[in-house]
Amino acid sequence: MTGERAQLGWAAATPLDYLTSHGAKADAIRPLTIGTVAISLAVIGIVALLLIVGLRRARTAPAPGSRLEVMRDEGGLSWLWIGVGLSSLVLLFSIVWTVAVLAEIASPSEKPALTVEITARQWWWQVRYLNDDPSRIFATANEIHIPVGRPVRFKLVGGDVIHSFWVPGLGGKTDLIPGQTNETWLEAREPGTYRGQCTEYCGLEHARMGLLVIAEPPAQFEAWRAHQLRSAAPASGEGAFAMRCGACHAVRGTTAAGMLGPDLSHFAQRRTLAAATLPNDGSHLESWLDDPQAIKPGNLMQKPELTGQERATIVAYLESLT
Numbered sequence: 614m615t616g617e618r619a620q621l622g623w624a625a626a627t628p629l630d631y632l633t634s635h636g637a638k639a640d641a642i643r644p645l646t647i648g649t650v651a652i653s654l655a656v657i658g659i660v661a662l663l664l665i666v667g668l669r670r671a672r673t674a675p676a677p678g679s680r681l682e683v684m685r686d687e688g689g690l691s692w693l694w695i696g697v698g699l700s701s702l703v704l705l706f707s708i709v710w711t712v713a714v715l716a717e718i719a720s721p722s723e724k725p726a727l728t729v730e731i732t733a734r735q736w737w738w739q740v741r742y743l744n745d746d747p748s749r750i751f752a753t754a755n756e757i758h759i760p761v762g763r764p765v766r767f768k769l770v771g772g773d774v775i776h777s778f779w780v781p782g783l784g785g786k787t788d789l790i791p792g793q794t795n796e797t798w799l800e801a802r803e804p805g806t807y808r809g810q811c812t813e814y815c816g817l818e819h820a821r822m823g824l825l826v827i828a829e830p831p832a833q834f835e836a837w838r839a840h841q842l843r844s845a846a847p848a849s850g851e852g853a854f855a856m857r858c859g860a861c862h863a864v865r866g867t868t869a870a871g872m873l874g875p876d877l878s879h880f881a882q883r884r885t886l887a888a889a890t891l892p893n894d895g896s897h898l899e900s901w902l903d904d905p906q907a908i909k910p911g912n913l914m915q916k917p918e919l920t921g922q923e924r925a926t927i928v929a930y931l932e933s934l935t
Contacts, residue, residue: 629808631781635828636800637764638718638784645714652703663696718785721764721798729757730768733776733789735815736822736912737875737888742838743768751841751865754875755888757826760834764800777813780826786812801828808889817911823889841879850930853923861914864934874914880934887912899928 634643732739741752759765769778771791779786780799787797801807811822829837844866845851851867858877859869865878883893887909891897902924905914919927 629779629781629810633782635782635805635807636784636802637722638798638800639782641714641717642785645710648710649707652707656700656703721800723764725766725798726760726763728766728768729759730770731757731778731789732770732772733778733811733815733822734772735774736811736818736909738822738824739772739875742841749842751878752863752876753841753878753883755824755885756883757824758834758837759799759801759826759828760831761801761804761828763831764798767797767799769795769797774815775813776811776815776822778809779812780807780809780824782807783826788813799826801826804828804830806884818909821888821890821909823885825884825889827884845878845934848930848933850926850933853926854930857917857919857923857927877931877934881932882935895928895932898931899924902927 631646632643634640728743730741730743732741738755738757739752740754740757742750744750767778767787769787769789771789771793773791775791776789777786778789778797783799783801784797787795789795805828807826807828809824809826811819813819815822845864851864854864855867855869859867859871861871861874863870863872863876863878864880865876869877881893885891886893886897886901887905890909891901901908902917902919904916905912906916917924
């Protein structure tokens with residue numbers, strides 16, 4: 614229960630605010646979101662009001678057959694058809710508005726600064742920074758760094774089941790479907806950390822499949838990217854990590870080259886563990902290595918059979934991967 618409370622606390626500290634926009638794409642979507650919410654609330658209110666009025670009148674109203682005859686004799690417009698007409702106009706307006714916004718955000722106003730491939734898996738995000746030069750391609754997980762003021766293209770791939778990529782402060786939702794590559798783009802207007810989430814139910818840990826987008830000034834982003842391309846420096850505990858974890862995880866520049874789990878190169882720079890489930894610090898990392906199933910049941914990482922000394926060695930090694 615302690616682990617669960619920690620997860621909920623971390624989630625509560627980073628709400629998904631879809632009514633505040635921080636980029637060009639989100640700026641276009643925000644008025645539509647607020648408008649459709651307002652229309653929906655108005656419709657609910659009107660329907661509820663009419664229902665209450667109808668229920669009150671039903672107590673004294675004549676039989677349905679005689680009432681219909683009165684309406685027919687009066688020759689007036691039926692309130693039913695007035696409601697249908699108004700509803701149709703509102704729906705038509707909403708459709709036209711939605712299509713106009715979709716056309717506006719279909720592509721950015723300038724060429725994207727870079728292309729990032731996102732592969733969604735149960736229940737984490739594989740992030741690959743693509744480049745025409747293969748030596749400049751690298752992978753990370755669950756955190757996406759982007760330059761401020763520059764649009765970034767995302768290629769979205771479903772790694773197992775259907776997922777959905779959503780960073781509400783920067784843009785709308787796009788599905789990731791197995792066997793199909795979808796594309797979207799995001800742009801951040803100012804530096805900051807923006808919370809994202811899978812929004813297509815994808816299994817037991819769907820609610821714990823979060824991500825972070827870190828928007829940085831261009832120079833700072835380029836420094837981060839150059840650092841990510843470097844191999845890990847030799848450190849104590851590398852052998853233990855490669856032997857116990859290297860079949861599933863990779864660390865650039867070492868013999869650990871697994872592909873089943875997230876790439877852990879420069880792991881210590883990441884802010885979270887287990888796809889934004891926990892903060893990345895020594896105590897939470899040790900708890901995760903002790904029993905990942907207790908924290909995130911159903912994930913592919915089974916409880917490692919580690920001695921206390923092995924766990925401490927691996928934690929120290931991972932914390933050295935800056």
